[in-house]
Amino acid sequence: MQIIRGNRCFDLDEFLKKPLFAHLSTLSKEGPRESPVWFYWENECIWIIGTPSSDSFPGRIKENSKCAIGIVDLNHTTGKVLHAGFRGHAKVEQFDKGIAERLLTRYLGSHEEKWDPRFRNLGDSNVLIRFVPETVVVRDQSFVPSIEKSEVDI
Secondary structure, rough: OEHHHHHHOOOHHHOOOOOOOOOEEEEEEEEEEEEEOEEEEEEEEEEEEEEOOOOHHHHHHHHHOOOEEEEEEOOOOEEEEEEEEEEEEEEEEEEOHHHHHHHHHHHOOHHHHHHHHHHHOOOOOOEEEEEEEEEEEEOOOOOOOOOOOHHHOO
């Protein structure tokens, strides 16, 4: 994996531990498609849970494995903007409960009984997407926010 760093960058592994949304971009016959997804970073791969009965991206990946993933950590009040952009290939793999539980725990906490019922007891009706990045662009695009008088006085 080639990592391309901007003038200002950050620790990629620490960034990928955060429960942020990733945007998975895939190709279809009608053109590019984008899907907001939860992800899990392990062994230099991004893992995503898919449900073929309701998600169309697993089918698109089976047809064309080339895809891209963008992840942004933004705080408009502090001006923090961290971006990681990935290009590579993905593969639809058999569901692995261990990987899925590690992924979901990042977003929902460690008490599965408290999770939304849609995320409990996932199994063979689900798949995992294993995305292997070829290149990663890592950039800290943070800025100094302007403070308007009305915001300071509050």
